[in-house]
Amino acid sequence: MISRVHVRLRWLRRKLSRTHLAARFLGVTPPPGDSEQGGLILIQLDGLSREQFDHALRSRKLPFLSRMIRKGHFKAEDFYSGIPSTTPAVQAELFYHRRTAVPAFQFLHRETRQIFKMYEAESSRIMEEKIAAESPEPLLRGAHSYSNIYLAGATESRYCAQDLSVDTLIQRLHPLKTVILCLAHIVRLIRMLGLALLEVGFALFDLVKGLYEKRDFWKELSFVPARITICILVREAIRFRALLDLERGVRVIHANFLGYDEQAHRRGPTSMFAHWTLKGIDRAIRDIQRAAVRSPYREYEMIVYSDHGQEETEPYERRFQRPVEEAIAEVFASGPAAGHALWSSRTAAPLGGTLGRWLSLLKLETPATQKADADQIVLTAMGPLGHLYLPHPLDETAIRRYARELVAKAGIPLVLLPARGGEAAAFNARGGWVLPRDFEEVVGPHHRFASEVAEDLVALAGHPDAGDFILSAWSPTGKPLTFPLENGAHAGPGYQETRGFVLLPERIDRWHHERDPENDRPIRGATLHRIVRHFLDEDPVLAGTMRTGEASAPATLRVATYNVHSCVGLDGRVRPDRIARIINSLAPDLIGLQEIDVHRPRSGGLDQAHEIARRLDMEHVFHSMLEEHDERYGIAILSRHPFELVKKGLLTPPSKRPWREARGAIWIKVRVPDFPQPIHFVVTHFGLGRDERKRQAEILLGPEWLGGIPADEPVILGGDFNSGRRSVVWQRLAGSLAEAQAQFAGQRPRSTFPSMKPLVGLDHVFLSPHFRVREVLVPDSPMTVRASDHLPLLVELTPPTDKA
Structure with missing residues (x-):
């Protein structure tokens, strides 16, 4: 009854939702039926380091993500960006499995002598074609992509670098539909207007601060509309597009939220204003996740990650009281490079990054790609990583002399030379070094990703479009510099800029740690590429965590019980594959299932016990407690280890x-x-009446069942006993066997029914003294809450002599 009412309320709520009505208006209709292929939502929080992410969780700037982590749905891990620590490089590695695909966010494309800025449509298109030609199938083939550098095979994209030309935006504009949708979402628009006014207030504060620090007035003022566009309008547009995609059942969605990164560039990664933008991003992720849970067509998982972090930086010009171009020109005013003018893309285009892109679009201009003169020294330095290109080759002695002078006279913290034979020369204030051998002298002795950074710095120095001198503003002994006027920066090998985070759903995280051959190394773009590819390409259940054919962890036994409600979820759908996914995420050695249908029309005529066991590659036995013609209904045991059937039968x-x-x-x-001895595992499902449950308990404890097992042999009893912890039945069973949750000191006993709001524990695992309880898990993720009216209960056991 509870589940039927819940199904009806969910259906009504969805039909009346603004997103559903908007989807109907736009002609978006979900596919018929439902799909057994799992869907995936990839959310990128651009520029948020692991340290700042943890701080945002503690300060309640990310309340939804914090709650999902506390409930065990997400596991937070470090994400290593690679070098350069920029979105174009990380997304190339994630989408195409190609490391160090670009040498910086801005660089000289040697083949055409054009200055590439990776937010420009033409630059990103040319580089993506080159990357795609040398890489396997793109990760987002058939997906929908929002606010990314590359399309990566997506069938639909919005706000990506290649979409942001004025012609493309005008072609996609539908004025009438836009007006009607705005009226339908008038409350949210009013809220967006309030946020925009608040952002204007923040921007004016920055403007006054900038004037006090003698910055250019018009340049400061020009940032205001771009900030509002990125931090509010684009965020809400991405959210709305993702919700529509979930209505139509799109299998893969990748969305990049830019607001924090842009605020951190301007105000610093630790600033209150930058962290303020995370609240809006968190709300958008919450709305997308909730819509994914309600999807009528597909079961979705979500992965949230940041591609890199940011360092708190000091602008070069502020520290040395002159622009970096002037200092570099002074170094090259003598010697074999004398006589060549220095051309800097920074002075040619003072507004860079995402803000520059959006300012150009707000003026209805598509940025033109710049071309460098072949007889000039070219500097590209959009961030703390720059490249110097010489018009003519110099001998080794001159190259090394200039490298040392760039450090000594121009104050460049680190200079790299092009890699040769797997090594790269590096120069800083402490002397000359060779990478990867002298890594600690170059980057510092305490870097979390020491070996990976050393490898990637050499790969960066070997990139065909890298400069003759690679300039890095990173120094491990002082506050990092950056070449533009910004308070937060990324691109180099710093501690924060290379350390992002990734939130993996529990079952995907477990698979990564137990089956990925490189799981002892940090997760980076290539690792995440493999994880996503595995999820999308494999069977949707086996894409989880079951350790098929492998032994358990030493002296560890995972036992579960789960009333699956005939595989009928609170959404009204019959989904044995969903139940199998949940069991897969628990990775049990033994599990007892209750309310299993076999060949019943109400559940599609499937043999549910066989179907679930097949998907998990487990042995199983089924016992029927109701038979009508070919229809059966009862309980089952699934085991990852071969077993001997001792008995199955009726209690009453x-x-x-x-x-x-x-x-x-x-x-x-x-x-x-x-485990030293064979284990007796008994599974049952007690009745609804108090008297019959008492009788069933006495029979089960009697000599024909548990009472006939010798005291020195280990016993596990699990099932749905329809009895709470204060009941006579529970007390009777607990008098003979120890209840697992009562034996676990790590947490209070968890309830399992009803799944949407567990109030009572009806499902239990009882143990003989041959076991010690190591862990108790009652997962209440969005999937487990809707898959059945009960939550599963899992206990991890060890022999009592195991001190692990």
């Missing part, structure tokens, strides 16, 4: 009363690696 027969069904049990004997 059916009654004439309609709610008094027959109740029974299954008893197997299984040998588990690292």
Whole structure:
């Protein structure tokens, strides 16, 4: 009854939602039926380092993500950006499995002598064609992509670098539909207007601060509309587009939220204003996740990650009281490079980054790609990583002399020379070094990703479009510099800029740690590429975590019980594959299932026990407690280890009363690696009446069942007992066997029913003294809440002599 009402309320809520009505207006219709292929939503929080992410969780700037982590749905891990630590490089590695695909956000494309800025449509298109020609199939083929550098095979994209030409934006503009949708979302628009006014206030504060620091007035003022566009309008547009995609059942969605990164560039990564933008991003992620849970067509998982972090930086010009171009020109005023003018893309285009892109679009201009003169020394330095290109080759002695003078006279913290034979020369204030051998002298002794950074710095120095001198503003002994006027920066090898984060759903995270051959190294773009590819390409259940054919962890046994409600979820859908996914995420060695249908029309005529066991590659046994013609209904045991069936049968027969069904049990004997004796595992499902449950408990404890097992042999009893912890039945069972949750000191006993708001514990695991409880898990992720009216209960056991 509860589940039917919940299904109806969910259906009504969805039909009346603004997104559903907007989707109908736009002609978006979900596919018929439902798909067994799992969907994936990839959310990128641009520029948020792991340190600032953790701070935002503690300061409640990310309340939804914080709650999802606390509930165990997400596992937070470090994400290593690679070098350069910029979005174009990270996304190339994620989308195409290609490391160090670009040498910087801005660089000289040697083949055409054009200055490439990776936010420009032409630059990103040319580089993507080159990357795609040398890489396997793009990760987003058939997906929808929002606010990314590359399209990566997406069938639909918005706000990506290649979309942001004025012609493309005008072609996609539908004025009438836009007006109607704005009226339909008038409350959200009013809120957006309030946020925009607040952002204007922040921007004016920055403007006054900039004037006090003697910055250019018009340049400061020009940032205001671009900030509003990026931090509010684009964020809300991405959110709305993602919600429409979920309505139409798009399998893969990748969305990049830019607001924090832009605010951090301007105000610093630790600033209150930058962290303020995270609240809006968190709300957008919350709305997308909730819509994914309600999707009528597909089961979705979500991965949230940041591509890189930012360093708190000091602009070069502020520290040395002159622009970096002037200092570099002074170095090259003598010697074999004398006589060549220095051309800097920074002075030719003072507004860079995403803000520059959006300012150009707000003026209805598409930025023109700049071309450098072949007889000039060219400097590209959009951020703390720059490249110097010489018009003519110089001998080794001159190159090294200039490198040392760039450090000594121009104050460049680190200079790299092009790599040769897998090594790269590096120069800083402490002397000359060779990478990767002298890594600690170059980057510092305490870097979290030491070996990876050393490898990537050499790869960067070997890139065909890298400069003759690679300039880095990173120094491990002082506050990092940056070449533009910004307070936060990224691109180099710093501690914060290379350390992002990734939130993996539990079952995907477990697969990564137990099956990925490189799981002892940090997650980076290439790792995440493999994880996503595995999820999308493999069977949707086996894409999880089951360690098929492998032994358990030493002296560890994972046992679960789960009332699956005939695989009918609170959304009204019959999904054995969803139940199998959940079991897969738990990775049990043994599991007892209750309310299993076999060949019943109400559940599609499937043999649910066989179907779930097949998907998990587990052995199984089923016992029927109701039979009508070919239809059966009962309980089952699934095991990852071979077992011997000892007994299955009824505890009490059916009654004439309609709610008094027959109740029974299954008893197997299984040998588990690292456990000294075979284990008796008994699974049951007790009735609804108090008197019948008492009788069932006495029979189960009697000599024909558990009472006949010798005291020195280990026993596990699990099931749905329809009895809470204060009941007579629970007390009777707990008097003979220890209840697992009562034996676990790590947490209070968890309830399992009803799944949407667990109030009572009906499902239990009882143990003989041969076990110690190591962990108790009652997962309440969005999927487990809607898959059945019960939550699963899992206990991890070890022998009592195991001190692990």
